[in-house]
Amino acid sequence: MSKIDRRTALKGLAAGGLAAGAAATGTGARAAEHERPEPPPDAVGMLYDATLCIGCKTCVVACREANGLPPERDTVHGGIYDAPIDLSAGTKNIIELWRDGDEWSYVKRQCMHCLDPACVTACMLGALQKREHGIVTWESSLCIGCRYCQVACPFEIPKFQWHEANPKIVKCELCNHRLAKGQVPACCEVCPRGAVIFGQYDALLAEAHRRLEENPDRYVPKVYGEKDGGGTQVLMLAGVEFEKLGLPDLGEDPAPELARSVQHGIYRGFVAPVVLYALLGGVIWRNHRAAARDGEDER
């Protein structure tokens, strides 16, 4: 009896494996033809033009004030300056300088507010979500602090309060508390050169292309964020390649597309787990019954 049962069981497993394989293949085909994510109709955003930025960091200070973040003095040895060296739980916005010989450029780092954010795909209970205006915000009551968002974000944006007993995830939320009062984000309000401006997403994208057309010599011919990683609501222009400025070459697929299509391929409609469970239950039950019939000592 055991031989027959084994064969049946193997057949069952093979069928299950084939089903899973078929599901995965189907996914691959679908992933190739996925649609580009659309910005929500009320989408707002920012346009940062690195060629206009003079690195005065007024925006960094304004961001602190607007978001209640105290100055960070301990990052430069013994310094008395507010001089953060990177984004952190204490700094949501920073101006960095890239330099190589005669070539240099500032770059503003902050949440890009992706159209299809990897952090949102990661987040188990949806603490991070694209909410009003497509702004990616964090909801404390739904966060368990697993930090998968940090693993997922291609821009290394979400930061964690490592020295708090009640830690929060900190990132730019596009000053949505100011937007609610009819104000614009603090960094855009104070920039003396208009290097970073706030507006409707569509208008900003048009403005970026207008600048590229008007001054082709000034810029690398690309609006970073128009398509990168599926597109972002924060757009950037620069005179040097974006990769040099620390903005990764993500391709045009949404950053979470591959992981999501694999996950969905396996679990579409929860069919595969149910089928596998039924198969396993059936095989175990058959073996169980056969063993009982043979009078073997069973559990």
Place this chain on the structure above:
Amino acid sequence: MTHHAAPVGGPFLTRTARWLLGLVALGGIIAAWRFANGIGSVSALSDGYPWGIWIALDVVIGTAIGCGGYAVAILVYVLNRGKYHPLVRPAVLTSALGYSIAAVAIFVDVGRPWNLFKVPIQFWHWNLDSALLEVALCVMTYVAVLWIELSPAFFEKWKAEPGGALHGLATALDPLVRKLMVPLLALGLLLPTMHQSSLGTVMLLAGHKLHPLWRTPLLPLLFLVSVIGMGYAVVVFEGALSGALLTRRRETPLLADLSFAMVPVGAIFLVLRYADLAFRGLLADAFRPSWLVALFHLENVLVLAAMLMLLSPDGRRNATRLLRAALLFLLAGGLYRVDTYLVAFDPGSNWHYFPAVPELFITIGLVAAEVLAYLWIVKRFPVLAGRAGAAGN
């Protein structure tokens, strides 16, 4: 399952146990400090490396080692190899402990554990895109399933003590658990299949930060195949170790037969890995010398070495060789997981991670707790096959 299992007996608080207890206490004190002062106060974790050894070792490798019960159950209940039945109970115990310890590690690792209870309850908030959600739900359920699967071992003892406080409870629940065993066993096979593969999917979302040699759509399949092999390895390892340390009857012939399962599983893993590279056009990159490339091949060479050692029947009958092969396979699977979660994960050149000492001691405390719980249970309850000659119920 009930064949010859018997409590080992003997005193619990041996010298070893007291040392282990000390390590558990130390881990507990550091954990208390962490809850008062934040994760950064005891660990080297950072915004670049938000996951460290608590996730890579305690959770990812810990649950993989906890897959002994899963791997043996595939043989016994699906492929109907009844002769391995005596291995089921010890394997399920190791699994139950491994997964429970992983659950404790998660509680220490997450920043806002007071919200953890919402994960299984508030289904209307579930983000079905999140592979980690699936892992969390499956692991939570599986811990319960494992302890229920193991409960007959406890009931057996409690039922034999007519005056005992738990006698009534055991008598009432035992038939119920036995009746539910088939759907429960099926669940015990389904859940690890789901979450062990999803532990691979989880790291796909790291995107360009994960080295291309590891970042493949096959990650879930590779994690699953590898964990099944690790499951057999851990049963062999645990069988050999409990045989030596607790002077149980050695199950070498049975373990030797079981260990052969690592050979086809290892072969599938190796074929998948290199076929995947060829399919993705990365074969050339995989032979461009760098230490990451070396690690990639080391993961596979370790599997191959274990397979070669187990290939000949004579090799398998040799208890020492068997133990070594099992250890090699565990090392291979462990390295594959550490690489995927930490070493091949590169958030940028300005970030570095090496575990801090207190962080390590939390992990050590958790392992010590697992060993202690194992010793206490096998000494008090009928889990391990009985001593030679003294066997039988």
